[in-house]
Amino acid sequence: MSPTNATADRTGRCTFLGAGPGDPGLLTLRAVEVLATADILVADPLTAAAVHSHCPESVQLHNPVALDAENSTPLDIGGGDAASLTKLIADAVAGGKHVVRTVDGDPGLDGRAAEEMLACARAGLPFEVIPGVAQSVGVPAYAGVPLRGSNGADVRFVDGSALLAGSLVDLGAPETTLVVRTTLGQLPATASALVTHGRKPDAPLCATLSGTTTRQRTFTSTLSTIAADLKAARVLPAPVSAPVDPNTSVIAVVGEQVAHRSSHSWFETKPLFGWNVLVPRTKEQAHGLSEQLRSYGAVPQEVPTIAVEPPRTPQQMERAIKGLVTGRYEWIAFTSVNAVRAVREKFEEYGLDARAFAGIKVAAVGETTAQALVDFGVKPDLVPSGEQSAAGLLEDWPPYDPVFDPIDRVLLPRADIATETLVAGLVELGWEVDDVTAYRTVRASPPPAETREAIKGGGFDAVLFTSSSTVRNLVGIAGKPHNVTIIACIGPATAKTAEEHGLRVDVMAPAPSASALAQALAEFGAGRRDAATLAGEPVYRPSERRPGSRRKAR
Numbered sequence: 001m002s003p004t005n006a007t008a009d010r011t012g013r014c015t016f017l018g019a020g021p022g023d024p025g026l027l028t029l030r031a032v033e034v035l036a037t038a039d040i041l042v043a044d045p046l047t048a049a050a051v052h053s054h055c056p057e058s059v060q061l062h063n064p065v066a067l068d069a070e071n072s073t074p075l076d077i078g079g080g081d082a083a084s085l086t087k088l089i090a091d092a093v094a095g096g097k098h099v100v101r102t103v104d105g106d107p108g109l110d111g112r113a114a115e116e117m118l119a120c121a122r123a124g125l126p127f128e129v130i131p132g133v134a135q136s137v138g139v140p141a142y143a144g145v146p147l148r149g150s151n152g153a154d155v156r157f158v159d160g161s162a163l164l165a166g167s168l169v170d171l172g173a174p175e176t177t178l179v180v181r182t183t184l185g186q187l188p189a190t191a192s193a194l195v196t197h198g199r200k201p202d203a204p205l206c207a208t209l210s211g212t213t214t215r216q217r218t219f220t221s222t223l224s225t226i227a228a229d230l231k232a233a234r235v236l237p238a239p240v241s242a243p244v245d246p247n248t249s250v251i252a253v254v255g256e257q258v259a260h261r262s263s264h265s266w267f268e269t270k271p272l273f274g275w276n277v278l279v280p281r282t283k284e285q286a287h288g289l290s291e292q293l294r295s296y297g298a299v300p301q302e303v304p305t306i307a308v309e310p311p312r313t314p315q316q317m318e319r320a321i322k323g324l325v326t327g328r329y330e331w332i333a334f335t336s337v338n339a340v341r342a343v344r345e346k347f348e349e350y351g352l353d354a355r356a357f358a359g360i361k362v363a364a365v366g367e368t369t370a371q372a373l374v375d376f377g378v379k380p381d382l383v384p385s386g387e388q389s390a391a392g393l394l395e396d397w398p399p400y401d402p403v404f405d406p407i408d409r410v411l412l413p414r415a416d417i418a419t420e421t422l423v424a425g426l427v428e429l430g431w432e433v434d435d436v437t438a439y440r441t442v443r444a445s446p447p448p449a450e451t452r453e454a455i456k457g458g459g460f461d462a463v464l465f466t467s468s469s470t471v472r473n474l475v476g477i478a479g480k481p482h483n484v485t486i487i488a489c490i491g492p493a494t495a496k497t498a499e500e501h502g503l504r505v506d507v508m509a510p511a512p513s514a515s516a517l518a519q520a521l522a523e524f525g526a527g528r529r530d531a532a533t534l535a536g537e538p539v540y541r542p543s544e545r546r547p548g549s550r551r552k553a554r
Helices: 003-009 029-035 045-052 083-094 111-122 135-143 160-165 187-196 226-232 256-264 283-295 315-326 337-349 367-376 390-396 421-428 449-457 468-478 492-500 514-534
Strands: 013-018 040-043 060-062 098-103 127-130 155-159 177-183 204-209 217-222 249-254 276-279 299-302 306-309 331-334 361-364 409-415 432-443 462-465 486-489
Touching (some): 013 083, 013 111, 029 127, 111 127, 135 204, 160 187, 187 226, 204 256, 217 256, 249 256, 315 337, 315 409, 331 337, 331 367, 361 367, 409 421, 432 468, 462 492, 468 492, 486 514
Parallel strands (some): 013 098, 276 462
Antiparallel strands (some): 177 249, 204 217, 204 249, 306 432
16 A cells, blocks of 8 residues: 555545445445445445445444444434434544445435435535445346347336325336336335326336345236236235335336346346355355355355364474475375465464475365465465366376485375375375374364254255265254255265265266366256246245245155
């Protein structure tokens, strides 16, 4: 950071920031940059978690809705009174603090934000505005509805409440595309009001709930039939209370552009759209896998089943580190991120760094482990060119050659429960192997009660098992997954363990890698979706209860 920027960051100010319509990926680069300098964050609820994740750990978080005085400082700015926020900003600015006020969508289209900006201006408080993706633009894009076609027809944005209150009359020409912001409960009345104001009853309409999130749901209908279609879908039944909050925000598009949804829908048609997928790995191990699942539209939840602890006796590792420094080894092979972490911690304990690897060849069992080494400052000399496994590493490992290899010894820091595949293969290639216990793997603590109930009660659509130990440990700490849950296994050994625990294996990875396993699950999900579409049936997630039917074991 330059001195100029550092000075600016210490200057008290307020930033009104558009957080977008819900998808955390729609935050702008400028928004992420500004959030990193926040001292105080006042965040609209929909996007609060997304923006909070980009702030410093020390940030003070406030909800703009009036809070219970027993739980937090009241900030009554949710109903249009900007006085409390103005005081908060004034006090913070005087102390050189940076207040970031995040608004769902774009602050330029938010009436509350406009009032709060006006209050800051009147009080002489410095502020800036960072635009965001407006809900009225972002949600139709995620629903697969382009707002303007080749005919160049006009687009008009309509506030449903103003329409119902009678303060909005001119809706433009009949061919104008309308983007209506309303609520689920008001949608039928809003549709009727549009007909009253001259729109044809059979005008196409699509209404999207929870837009741009993995809970997005879009209904395609007409102005005259939307009320009946919502009841048929049991979204707003009457007189029984609705399964969906009637105050849920809805973005509706009215006009001929709605017809494009059948060919342009790209988000809700992802193979695992909305699936809750259990990933029984730690966050560090599951990061890449979870990102891949998100790209398929899934909602991954990581539940650690294994905890890593130091070896019971440290002497083995101490001798191994000494051997690295004194030139005892020609190679060191890392078979996991945990092995990298264990060696790195020992290095730091002895005041060593990556330079201690000078003159030693380094191997990594796969790309994830290789990246952990790169983060440590070590570029691996050998990573499998094919299968990312011990077998794949052996395929590329050179045999010992007394002419070219002055030392015949390999250091293999591993878990206490590791298999002997790599050791046996290296010995067969002529190498001597120091097989050292670098860490122990023990069963993790049980997840929260809510997660355990979801696992046993069918709250997850799928679970990915990447090893036999993850099967045994998950069942041990949380119970057996419900029979509606899709079970995906990384290979035959893991599948056998799952079946021994009474689980039906639905998906098998074509290759023993986490990436291949996620891809196989995505193909399975796509097959289910295609079959339902071909049969003219609604597309349900495995965990969803079918309307009017009881869930059956398969």
